[in-house]
Amino acid sequence: MFMTRIxxxxxxxxxxxxxxxxxxxxxxxxxxxxxxxxxPDFRTPGSGVYDNLKKFNLPYPEAIFDIRYFRSKPEPFYxxxxxxxxxxxxxxxxxxxxIKRLHDHQKLLRLFTQNIDxxxxxxxxxxxxxxxxxxxxxxxxxxxxxxxxxxxxxxxSILKDEVPYCTQCSGLVKPDxxxxxxxxxxxxxxxxxxxxxxxxxxxxxxTSLEVYPFANLADLVPDNVVRVLINRDTVGSFGRRKSxxxxxxxxxxxxxxxxxxxxx
Ligand code: APR
Ligand code: ZN
Numbered sequence: 001m002f003m004t005r006i007x008x009x010x011x012x013x014x015x016x017x018x019x020x021x022x023x024x025x026x027x028x029x030x031x032x033x034x035x036x037x038x039x040p041d042f043r044t045p046g047s048g049v050y051d052n053l054k055k056f057n058l059p060y061p062e063a064i065f066d067i068r069y070f071r072s073k074p075e076p077f078y079x080x081x082x083x084x085x086x087x088x089x090x091x092x093x094x095x096x097x098x099i100k101r102l103h104d105h106q107k108l109l110r111l112f113t114q115n116i117d118x119x120x121x122x123x124x125x126x127x128x129x130x131x132x133x134x135x136x137x138x139x140x141x142x143x144x145x146x147x148x149x150x151x152x153x154x155x156x157s158i159l160k161d162e163v164p165y166c167t168q169c170s171g172l173v174k175p176d177x178x179x180x181x182x183x184x185x186x187x188x189x190x191x192x193x194x195x196x197x198x199x200x201x202x203x204x205x206x207t208s209l210e211v212y213p214f215a216n217l218a219d220l221v222p223d224n225v226v227r228v229l230i231n232r233d234t235v236g237s238f239g240r241r242k243s244x245x246x247x248x249x250x251x252x253x254x255x256x257x258x259x260x261x262x263x264x
Contacts, residue, residue: 016261022201030207144171209236
C-alpha cells in the first residue's frame with residue numbers, strides 16, 4: 001500500500017512537471033468531466049445514461065442518439081432532452097476550472113470536448129479555444145432541409161412535450177448535437193488535422209474513448225509528445241507508449257492534487 005502511494009504521488013509530480021513545462025496543451029474531454037457537476041456520463045454502469053433508458057423501450061441504448069431511429073421515433077430523444085436540457089441547474093466544476101486555468105496561464109492550445117452540456121463556455125473559455133466535437137444545445141436545425149431553427153422555440157416545445165417541426169418543410173427539428181450517423185462539425189476535422197502537430201502535451205480527461213473519430217485524437221499526437229490520462233480507468237491506447245502518464249481515480253481528486261503540485 002505504501003509503495004503504491006509513493007508511485008501514485010510520483011505520477012502526479014511527473015504530470016505536474018509536464019504541465020509546468022508545456023505551453024501548447026491539447027485537452028480532450030468526455031462526459032466524465034461533467035459528472036462532478038451532476039450530469040451523468042453515458043457508460044458508467046448503473047448511473048450512466050445508457051443504463052437508465054429502459055422506459056423508452058429502445059432496440060439498443062445508443063438508438064436514442066441515432067439519426068435513423070430518431071427519424072422514425074423522435075419521442076424518446078425529446079423526452080430525454082427535456083430532462084437534460086442544459087439549464088441553470090448545472091454549473092462547471094473544479095475540473096472545468098482547471099482547464100480554464102491552463103488557458104489563463106497561456107498553456108491551452110485547444111479543448112476538444114465531446115460534451116453537449118456547454119459547461120466549458122460558462123468558464124469563459126473563448127470559442128476559438130473550443131471544439132464541440134459532438135455539437136451542442138446552443139443551436140437547432142431541421143433534420144430534413146437543414147434550415148436553422150430558434151433554439152428557444154425548440155426548447156419551449158420540448159419542455160411542453162411537443163415535437164418541434166420545421167417552419168420551412170415540416171421536417172423534424174432537433175438541437176445541433178451530433179447523432180450517430182451524422183457528421184461531426186467541419187471545425188473538428190480541420191483542427192484534428194492541425195492541432196496534434198502543434199501540441200507539446202496531451203491531456204485526456206473523463207472519457208471512455210469508445211467513440212470515433214473523436215477517440216482517434218489521442219493517437220494523433222507524435223510519439224515524442226507526452227500524454228496524460230485523467231480517468232477512473234485506463235482507456236484507449238493509454239499505457240502503450242512508455243511516456244504515457246496515467247492518473248486513475250476521481251477527476252476532482254486528481255485535479256486538486258495536480259494544482260497543489262503546480263502550486264496554482
Ligand atoms: N472521475 C473519473 N473518471 C470518471 C468520473 C469521475 N468523477 N466520472 C466518469 N468517469 C469516467 C468513466 O469511468 C468513463 O471512463 O469517464 C468516462 C466516461 O465515459 P462515457 O460515459 O463513455 O462518456 P464519453 O467518453 O464522453 O462518451 C463518448 O459517446 O454516446 C456517445 O456522444 C456520446 O459524447 C458521447 C460519446
Ligand atoms: Zn426543414
